[in-house]
Amino acid sequence: MSIELNAVNFRYGKRQVLHDLTFSLTAGGFNALLGPNGAGKTTLISLLTRLLALQSGSIKIQEDDLRQAPRRIMASLGVVFQQSTLDLDLSVLQNLEYHGALHGLSRQQVKNRALEELARMSLSDRLNDKVRSLNGGHRRRVEIARALLHRPKVLLLDEPSVGLDTRTRLELNEYVRSLCETHGLTLLWTTHLMDEIRPEDHLLVLNKGHLLFANSGAALLSLTNTHLLSDAFEQITGLRETVT
Numbered sequence: 001m002s003i004e005l006n007a008v009n010f011r012y013g014k015r016q017v018l019h020d021l022t023f024s025l026t027a028g029g030f031n032a033l034l035g036p037n038g039a040g041k042t043t044l045i046s047l048l049t050r051l052l053a054l055q056s057g058s059i060k061i062q063e064d065d066l067r068q069a070p071r072r073i074m075a076s077l078g079v080v081f082q083q084s085t086l087d088l089d090l091s092v093l094q095n096l097e098y099h100g101a102l103h104g105l106s107r108q109q110v111k112n113r114a115l116e117e118l119a120r121m122s123l124s125d126r127l128n129d130k131v132r133s134l135n136g137g138h139r140r141r142v143e144i145a146r147a148l149l150h151r152p153k154v155l156l157l158d159e160p161s162v163g164l165d166t167r168t169r170l171e172l173n174e175y176v177r178s179l180c181e182t183h184g185l186t187l188l189w190t191t192h193l194m195d196e197i198r199p200e201d202h203l204l205v206l207n208k209g210h211l212l213f214a215n216s217g218a219a220l221l222s223l224t225n226t227h228l229l230s231d232a233f234e235q236i237t238g239l240r241e242t243v244t
């Protein structure tokens with residue numbers, strides 16, 4: 001499913017934090033939104049999910065304008081926010097049931113779909129466990145399963161690997177990539193960590209609200225005449241990569 005932004009600007013009060021953003025995402029593929037802290041990644045996700053209202057410019061998802069067809073667009077989006085929104089004292093299934101109900105799914109549908117997604121993650125046996133008992137990587141996977149319950153065409157993930165150790169981060173990244181193939185999803189993964197990115201990915205590099213680059217990782221390597229994406233990122237943003 002294609003996503004296109006055209007001349008999007010955004011201000012918090014008088015402070016402009018997104019500047020004239022025009023780009024599109026590769027349909028059915030892994031798109032990486034890269035940028036250091038404060039670049040505007042979360043603001044952009046908030047506009048796409050309508051948590052913030054668009055002030056100027058337009059966002060189109062598969063020919064639908066976000067302002068004109070918000071319901072249809074929201075039904076086609078799945079979102080994993082930067083801060084976890086799971087209730088730790090509810091079971092995995094209970095966390096999913098509420099979300100399913102919001103999307104008009106019956107309990108049985110939720111259970112079937114939840115089992116389907118959790119099986120893919122080898123977590124079927126944790127359906128009735130409290131989320132509190134899961135490790136960080138598994139909690140993130142449960143959030144992804146929840147975001148996929150209503151079978152969206154687009155999955156937006158806002159820095160999903162924050163707080164995870166390197167191995168868990170990379171496993172999660174690998175898993176999400178496999179979803180592009182199994183679900184035909186258009187994926188937007190935001191991060192500031194270059195080891196989560198591959199040369200074949202479509203990259204959008206944002207810094208201080210300006211789009212610095214929009215093309216493949218391989219094109220970024222060629223543009224900066226470097227061999228490592230981390231060096232290329234450093235060169236284009238003028239910043240060293242920060243690991244949190």
Ligand SMILES: Nc1ncnc2c1ncn2[C@@H]1O[C@H](COP(=O)(O)OP(=O)(O)OP(=O)(O)O)[C@@H](O)[C@H]1O
Nearest residue numbers: 012015017035036037038039040041042043044159
């Ligand atoms: N509610 C707000 N009011 C005022 N300024 C804000 C607000 N939210 C974010 N900002 C500012 O907007 C800019 C972009 O922030 P945003 O959170 O979108 O960036 P980000 O790339 O997601 O950063 P991070 O990686 O730290 O989450 C920053 O300068 C931030 O301080």
